[in-house]
Amino acid sequence: MSRPIRTITAAAAALLLATACNSASTGGEAGGGDKGGGSVRGVTDDSVKVGGIVSMTTASGYSKKDTDLGAKARFDRANAEGGVHGRKIDYLGAEDDGQDPGKNLAAARELVQREQVFAISPMSSVTFSGADFLQKQKVPTFGWGTIPPFCGPTYMYGFGGCMVPMPGGTITQSWPEGLKKVMGGAKGKSVAILANDNDAGTFAIRTYEQSFAAAGYEVTYAKSTVPATSVPSDWSAYTKEILRSDGGKAPDAVVSVMQTPYNIGLFTAVKRAGFKGVITDPTDYDPGLLAKSATKKALDGVHVLLSFQPFEQDTADMRQFKKDIRKAAGKDVPLNMHMMTGYMSADLFLAVAEKAGKDLTVDSFQNAADGYSDTGTMVGDRKLREGQKESFGCGALVQLENGKYKVSSPFKCYEPIPFK
Numbered sequence: 444m445s446r447p448i449r450t451i452t453a454a455a456a457a458l459l460l461a462t463a464c465n466s467a468s469t470g471g472e473a474g475g476g477d478k479g480g481g482s483v484r485g486v487t488d489d490s491v492k493v494g495g496i497v498s499m500t501t502a503s504g505y506s507k508k509d510t511d512l513g514a515k516a517r518f519d520r521a522n523a524e525g526g527v528h529g530r531k532i533d534y535l536g537a538e539d540d541g542q543d544p545g546k547n548l549a550a551a552r553e554l555v556q557r558e559q560v561f562a563i564s565p566m567s568s569v570t571f572s573g574a575d576f577l578q579k580q581k582v583p584t585f586g587w588g589t590i591p592p593f594c595g596p597t598y599m600y601g602f603g604g605c606m607v608p609m610p611g612g613t614i615t616q617s618w619p620e621g622l623k624k625v626m627g628g629a630k631g632k633s634v635a636i637l638a639n640d641n642d643a644g645t646f647a648i649r650t651y652e653q654s655f656a657a658a659g660y661e662v663t664y665a666k667s668t669v670p671a672t673s674v675p676s677d678w679s680a681y682t683k684e685i686l687r688s689d690g691g692k693a694p695d696a697v698v699s700v701m702q703t704p705y706n707i708g709l710f711t712a713v714k715r716a717g718f719k720g721v722i723t724d725p726t727d728y729d730p731g732l733l734a735k736s737a738t739k740k741a742l743d744g745v746h747v748l749l750s751f752q753p754f755e756q757d758t759a760d761m762r763q764f765k766k767d768i769r770k771a772a773g774k775d776v777p778l779n780m781h782m783m784t785g786y787m788s789a790d791l792f793l794a795v796a797e798k799a800g801k802d803l804t805v806d807s808f809q810n811a812a813d814g815y816s817d818t819g820t821m822v823g824d825r826k827l828r829e830g831q832k833e834s835f836g837c838g839a840l841v842q843l844e845n846g847k848y849k850v851s852s853p854f855k856c857y858e859p860i861p862f863k
Contacts, residue, residue: 495514509782510785511785530803608862612832613861615857622746626721635685639667640670707741710741
């Protein structure tokens with residue numbers, strides 16, 4: 444069960460933020476991975492303590508709370524099978540950072556300094572202000588590598604690799620290449636890309652502008668201008684620019700790199716303006732969204748990018764995933780991508796911990812991560828440490844049609860391109 448972050452007074456919070464950079468950079472905090480005297484933070488003879496950080500509540504109403512359920516489902520199965528080298532996973536649940544930088548850092552400190560966790564898995568938020576602290580404290584951290592901290596730092600691991608690389612890394616081509624099947628190729632096709640005006644949005648625009656252009660599309664519009672703090676009530680300024688971006692006419696595809704509340708507003712607006720082309724995003728794969736008729740209507744026809752096997756794909760791994768989720772939830776529940784985020788974050792942690800062997804320390808864990816690889820997982824072929832500078836390059840597209848998702852471009856791995 445998830446536990447709320449402890450209440451922090453305004454004065455304490457201010458002090459926390461003021462001293463965060465200095466204390467993290469000096470490494471003078473309690474903890475710090477392997478301790479003296481043979482003890483290891485969060486590791487006993489029969490358990491390994493793990494916690495998560497997830498945006499369960501946000502100002503926009505968007506929630507990733509099911510990430511916690513996904514992690515629990517995978518850890519529960521590992522424990523039922525005997526744990527890792529005889530140690531059960533003591534999963535504390537996820538702290539809610541409210542998608543707030545101060546709370547994200549506070550959650551990281553809480554889990555490491557008070558709870559003494561060995562690892563953070565999952566970490567799922569668009570803000571990751573706790574990254575420097577966790578890196579300095581040598582805390583293996585697992586999540587979806589859609590934000591820069593998962594691209595480079597030695598203790599950060601994206602379950603699908605690094606999805607937003609820094610220069611010198613690579614970009615996965617699963618989105619533009621997958622859309623070729625939907626659009627009949629890229630030749631002569633134009634796309635407009637829109638994102639929020641935050642760090643994640645800026646990285647997304649920089650990444651996907653290169654990605655779509657390299658795949659042969661003409662990128663007629665690419666801006667991160669939508670306020671990240673609140674969903675616009677009037678989308679006309681954005682739709683006007685987008686629908687005239689291709690030499691005064693609409694592009695062939697509208698690409699949104701935003702969360703569901705924003706997508707609902709944008710997609711409703713472009714449809715009302717008469718847009719008949721392809722609409723696509725990497726967010727709205729969630730049957731729970733279909734409960735409201737307005738949401739269902741706004742998302743109808745949208746092609747959603749996945750970096751994992753679609754739930755509609757019948758494989759042994761997918762059947763196991765569904766069984767594990769059902770057992771952890773105690774009932775049948777609608778599946779969503781957040782569950783997969785938690786599940787695969789936990790799965791990669793478990794795989795590396797298994798390779799580390801019985802003598803589990805931060806050093807042995809890191810050594811196990813060096814050169815780790817496996818094939819045929821629900822996120823494709825995993826390979827470390829390459830995954831800290833490039834994605835595993837695999838993806839699929841599903842389309843919402845008449846209230847149901849269907850595979851519009853099958854799960855496949857594509858050759859990445861250099862990120863400039």
